[in-house]
Amino acid sequence: MESGDEANDVDVLVIGAGLSGIGTAWHLQHHCPDRSYAILEARETIGGTWDLFRYPGIRSDSDMYTLGYSFEPWTSDKAIADGPSILAYVNMVADKYDIRRRIRFGQRLVAAAFDSASARWTVTIETAEGQGTMTCRWLHMCTGYYDYAQAYLPDFPGRDTYAGTFFHAQFWPEQLDYRGKRVVVIGSGATAVTIVPEMVADGAAQVTMLQRSPTYMVSRPAVDKVANSLRWLLGDKASYSVVRWRNVLMQQAFFQFARRRPQAMKKMIRKGLLKELPPDYEIETHFNPAYNPWDQRLCLVPDADLFAAIRSGKAEVVTDHVERFEPDGILLRSGRELKADVIVAATGLKLQLLGDVAFTVDGETRKLSGAMTYKGMMFGDVPNLSYSFGYTNASWTLKADLTSFYVCRLLNHLAVTGKGIAVPRVQPDVRPVDFLDFSSGYVQRAKDILPVQGDRAPWKLHQNYIRDLRSLKHGKLEDGVMAFSGDTDWKRGRMPPALSLAGAEA
Known part of the structure; x- marks a missing residue:
């Protein structure tokens, strides 16, 4: 692990080194090269689900042309791939793009406190040696949606x-x-x-x-x-x-x-x-x-x-x-x-929201269960926090890629405008509805811990890649809901004139 003040203060802190976390790292390096970042991984290896699950025949239930990253072609013959092949693919991407050195293994995020005056998160991290803290300007959660330690x-x-x-x-x-x-x-x-x-x-x-x-x-x-x-x-x-x-x-x-x-x-x-x-x-x-x-x-x-x-x-x-x-x-x-x-x-799985982390904003506890989600990737009235949550009717990575891309757009907008905080403000007339329109047992059992979505954009989950592509790639950042405030001392970047997704979405 790195040491020193600089190692303990980064622009972006990514939580989780699974499929989503490694993809987010690529987007940060590609679209926000001036931003410093680190990845915290509670386990000792890369891969998340694809390293944890070891049952016979473990495989994808989506094709790898959509479960794979937009920027790194899947080249194996099998489109429905086995778990070890997917794990090898994620590790290959981490090494090819020099992401592994940014990962701090054996470090579990247990609490995160945002301070509006400094526009920073102070996070509490649990390791084998005890607890420590670090700070970041933006926190992006790639912890998946289920409990690794317990199952249903x-x-x-x-x-x-x-x-x-x-x-x-x-x-x-x-x-x-x-x-x-x-x-x-x-x-x-x-x-x-x-x-x-x-x-x-x-x-x-x-x-x-x-x-x-x-x-x-x-x-x-x-x-x-x-x-x-x-x-x-x-x-x-x-x-x-x-x-x-x-x-x-x-x-x-x-x-x-x-x-x-x-x-x-x-x-x-x-x-x-x-x-x-x-x-x-x-x-x-x-x-x-x-x-x-x-x-x-x-x-x-x-x-x-x-x-x-x-x-x-x-x-x-x-x-x-x-x-x-x-x-x-x-x-x-x-x-x-x-x-x-x-x-x-x-x-079945036991669902868990954002790794069961305790969040506070300016000393006030924020319960994310029941909170209104913005574009399926942020929470109303919670600043500088995003999360990766894939589709229920298509491959997880399709939405994870778009989410990472949109986060990069926000980061670059903050840098160009000199602002330090981005927060979607909840509109009082938006009606809350269930986060997931699914009758599956694991969803019904977890209703009390899940957030909610709204009855209209930008609070509504479309579960539609084409609509999300338009919204997250081309939609206005200043949409009347996302509020920008505060000054920042991070490096002033230049908003690319034609920021676009690599590969299939370019």
Whole structure:
């Protein structure tokens, strides 16, 4: 770790060295080269989610042409990539652009206090040696949206009586050997859909996916042959831009079709299932959710691997409720017993807002739960604080890239105008609505800790990349809501005449 006053006072402090944090660092270096910055990472490695999760088959549930960075082409053959490949990509970017040296590992942000007189945050940092402080002019949170230390685990009756191996998928045991064993995976989301076929392929005797209710699932090839052909014809950068935009437009069209014509979308999904599942399979029981498509996130099944595992007879989907755990497995509400040597709870995440940091502004505590969000990246009446939160209906990085770009616009505007503070002022006539329009359990459980959005721009979340691109790239900074004030002593930058996103958005 660096030492001295200069090392402990930076223009921008980024929290988190995962996919979003490394991307933000590139934007700062590219668009705000005169600004000093540092990244605090609570863990000892880069990668966030892609380093934390170690369950079998861990992979993206979005294509890498949109989950990848706008400025760094994804060049692997697989568009639906495995976790280690994504982690290698993030590390490659950190090294290629000399970002790693800016990261301070093993440092967890626990509190942040803003002082309007100095236009600075004083942050409290927890390390293995104790606590320390540093200051910054701007604080950008890239901490993700879930708790790394805890996961959601229902209180299953009789769990302590179970004699086999039981754990949550977020904390997969490193030395677990499940070859030749009977496994029950509780859950029906992306984690369960990934784990089940991978365990079958890796030698488990029988794997049962136990779900309370079905999830919509669609199959897609892991390898994008068109994208690979274009890369051969056009080169990495040009083909990446073309495929990225193609996929963005396809994602938006698919989502809008699902919302506007849910019954037609249901028929389309069912038609795909009929092609993949055995004849006379009980689709109505196991793959027919009670909600409409995209009321919750759809599950991607790359190369139809889950369906192939079902056809093989080594994987089974059971739709029922847990009555209780027993010494040798699970008793279901229907009376059926599932014998299991290993039980994996893929029961979801525990959401956490901005790493559970305590924020104060001029000595006043600011609770961000229930706070109004501005453009899905700042909070009303909270100065010089931004956060990265991706899309629920598309790749996370699409919104993270736009957010980082907009932060750079704000930083350069502050430097050019000689101001030290940017704060969106809450408008009293804006009606608050739920932050996420999603019926998923992990969202509903976390309603009391989430912020809110407004019923109109710039407080409304569009969940639409095209609209956000216009707003965050070309929208006015001085929009009547964002207020600029205070003097600053940071270097006066020059606002680039045509500041634009690199790569696909240029």
